[in-house]
Amino acid sequence: MPRNAEPTRRFGALAVRVLSRAVLRGTDRPGLLPARTAISAALLAAGLNLSCGDGAPATGGVQPGTAPATNAGATAAADEAAAGEAAAGDWFAERAVAAGLDFTHTNGMSGRYYFPEMIPAGAGLLDYDDDGDLDVYLVQGRPLGAGSARDPARPAADAAIEPGGRLFRNDVRVEADGTRSVRFTDVTERSGIDAPGYGMGVAAGDVTNDGCTDLYLTNLGPNRLFRNNCDGTFTDVSESSGAEGGGWSVSAAFLDYDRDGWLDLYVGNYVQYSIETDRPCTGLSGRRDYCTPEVYAPQADRLYRNAGNGRFVDETVNALTGARFGPALGVSTADFDGDGWIDIYVANDVHANLLWMNQGDGTFRDGGLLSGAALSGDGAAEASMGVDAGDFDNDGDFDLFMTHLPNEGNNLYENDGDAFFEDVSIRTGLGPASHGRTGFGTAWFDVDNDGWLDLLAVNGAIEAIDGRGDHPFPYDETNLLFRNLRNGRFEDVTDRAGAALRLSEISRGAAFGDIDNDGDTDVVVSNNSGRARLFVNEVGNRNHWLGLRLAGRDAPRDMLGARVAVMRSGEAAWRHVRTDGSYASARDPRVLIGLGRSAEAPLVRVVWPSGRVEEWNDLPIDGYTTLAEGTGTAP
């Protein structure tokens, strides 16, 4: 056969198969249909409610060149008034500006409704200077497309914002009377962090085992890895580390999946997107609005193995096979089946979520649909933005909570211990109570230290909300706080939590941790096109608590993946060490366990990532204690 002649043989069985696959391929990617069905590709780009347009500007609505005002500009005064000083009895007080956490996010919007504008931004808590309190990194955006910071279409207030995320050092002060205050100082320049990209999220972990927490920033564009020099400065090692990636990443998680003592990295990627191929989309009423992820093809996630020499090796192809990547927004890690190997849960936007079950041999297997956690209880792939793993029912396994769109309601998946999940969103009351909100950042945390995990979901729409009159950027929503009633149900206590939670903003990231070291969990919320918020918990430490930092034996770093059981009266409450979860955010790696009214020191059991199990008795309560691996007693 001549080399330049293509064989024309065809095989019946193959033909049938290929054609049927061609049809199937149309299910999830507009513009990717082959042959006969391929011609119909554009049809897929338009859906029931949001259609992909033609490249021409939409009539009506906000047009290019008439940028909507930022949420910050439009509502800052009202927000401040709403937040104000916490009234007596309020559960949270908003203290960002008072504490020096003065930061306003810009999504760079120009009125062109570029898809990435609605996705950011995250926030990170990390003790970068190892002084015992949590510092804050806040992600920033920048103008997209042909516009520039001086684009006259962009509001002056927005244009004045410098690109690049900001690092704020925390200096907690404890007065003689025991009162505490946090004071943040912007140390970005002196830290050496220069991250002018279009930021999405934050992950934190010590990748060099030197006891200093490093910083990984996800972007639209290449990601950045900043190595902590342990002297208050960072070095950008993105390229040399091999973990730079590219495309569009949102959430990332550090974990030691191969138990070699070095933190590896999972990066959740969203869709294949570029400004050049941005497509205009419209809402049901014809207004121009942000697109859905179905308009673009998903971008595969990445799993990087830490080689221990400052370099990461991309093991995606070798380690993650047999599943179809979706547009990832949230990532949460935990040992879901209790086999001692940490697993990875990925929340995908409108695609089945992934549950990567660690096989213990350097590979993962997707738990698939049968896990029950890939889809909603009625079999729908939902929006899945923020996610967190926690043992809400104190039965020793890690359950999953996920945030969704207004008509989906948030989901709680209860783990049966073998990584089989049941959607109990409705039964627990969480699903119906979250209808009408678009959830993003979220976490399990014990707001009142009663020993049972509660939930906060920060919200903000992704499509313009009807009925807002002439509101220039009608995407803001209020947040939701749910209290665990200890009987399998949750109660919406948002209204009781005070003015801070009544702020209506376009919230995205939420980073949870004890920022003032007073024994309860505070929250930093990053708002799209708005001010960052610091919600200081005012009620948690009215109960007793136990604070633990779990450090390695050979490396003085936080032992992400370690599990902690606090046992009292024959019952155990399990928590785990992680910095991931929520949405594009990094949390406090310390474990804070509420003890309720009991002042009795509990028995603490730790299952280290290495598999070692140790116990401690008589740990001091109402304070933080560092537990180093190898210093406990065998159970």
Added chain:
Amino acid sequence: MGPAVFERRRGRTGAARRSVAGVGLAAFERRRGRTGAARRSVASVGLAAFERRRGRTDLASGRHAFVGVALLVWLAVAAGGCGGGGGPGAEGEAAPTIALPDLSATDVFVRDQVRAQHAALTAIVQTPTANAARRADAYGDMGKLLMAAALHDAAEPHLRRAQTLAPDDARWPYYLGHLYRTTGALEDSIAAFNEVLRLRPDDPLTLLWLGEVHLLLGRPEEAEPLFTTQLAMQPDSVVAHVGIGRAALAASDYARAVEFLEEGLRLSGQTAVGVHYPLALAYRGLGRLDRAEAHMRQRADVAILAEDPLMEELDTLIESPRAYERRGNRALSRRDWVAAAGHFRRGLVLEPADPTLRHRLGTVLFQMGDPGGAFTEFERILQTAPDFALAHFSLGVLLEGAGRRPEAIERLDAAVRHEPAYVEARLALAGLLRREGRFEEALRQYERVMEEGAPGDPRIEEAPFGHAITLVRLGRHADARDRFSEGMAAYPDQPFFVHALARLLSGAPDPEVRDGDRALALLEALPEAARTLDLGESMAMALAATGRFGEAASWQRNAVDRAARGGRPDLVPGMREKLTHYERGLPWRSDDPVEFDPFLERSAGAIR
């Protein structure tokens, strides 16, 4: 998505879980809207008939309504026009101003339509002689239009006003029930649907929807009796069976869930594929994982609903290009080409330069067997939107089908130039370049896809395969072997990588590449059915490569027989030539031992 391919899986805003056909079940289910706004209803019963009765109208259906209106008039007059009453005089005299909703963000078509409806409403309200029923209809029509445009906040007061003016008209609380369900005000939705039931006890549709809302609220014990009541009226109701099954599942009564879900599936003639997911979970709850997995494999994101004429009417209200586009898409999902073309054409009357609508029209024409018409529409798009990549791609496919390959390459090249991330277009371009013997260019295109794609992503599996085939054509057999091996690892469920690699290992001219034992081992590791993917020729080649000529000849004879009987006599001569080799105790050697390309049928599909 088969016929449903054209409808997006989940709409982002509201429109939602649209209904399904009737009890006939062929089109029983449709895809869900993204935000679930609404599982639009169902059933050719109940309110549908009710609406027909009342449509001709309250006056016809009832003296009660007339008496009610008269009473309201009397009350309003007696109250001295205290406002908000429903008497015609009250509002007519006050000549109230009805606020126009905020339309600043709607497109011009919706805006004009709402304004016209608003003018009509205002005129009726300000007409002293307009009775309450007429004004209720006017408010209700406005509410429906706003609801159809997803302006729910604006729609609600109009529907409530209609309900106040016509308290015996079940349509208004019915629409309100759906509106509240869509916006997540579930308790209000329950109250509204209960009001419908007060007016129309045992209305089947309302029973189903009320049950659905109770399920959403986590109240299976409230939901199940509603489904059961509906089932008593319609014993073969798929929706009621599934509702009871879901309620049982929510109550962890897995055996009962299986019973009713299986029955629902059976009654639907296995078309209610949305049942598979809850059924899988129910079987999982019973510990029957094999059954659970079997159903999970068949699941689809499809809501199981009954026909709902009142809600479907909403879909017809908006007159805009996007609305026609949606209707066209739904027609496409039913494979109703004629209706789809009609919708797209009507949309194009409103917006002639809309490339998306015109592309869809071209697509429908192609589906209807009119490639010439399709070609014309695609070319028209490029006159006004020369950057529209989809039109370039579609023209490329049509041109290749017509044998005009150089022109096809130009169009496909334009498609990827205008949209670099358009993977299908790039794969089509790569394949065509390969078939034209432009191997180096083809390699670059395949490599670009692989660089930007996701490892293991089924959508780009053609890239490593095509890349390897191109390497074979270039005589780079060792490189091709490695590429096939990588493809095999990335796509372990795709046996054609194994076949291609086995053929290369069996018949490559390069002895360093040839490895008959490995070829045979690869094929023997395949499931039985996958070994004859290419009619069994790979097995024959591998057996011959290992010296097992008798078995090779046997496999090849079977392959020849299958080809002859399978309508492929054109393949038989070449296959007999190989058979002769094996019968003579010779292996098959070739510069191109792979020969087959499972993706070639893709472009062939357009030729027909």
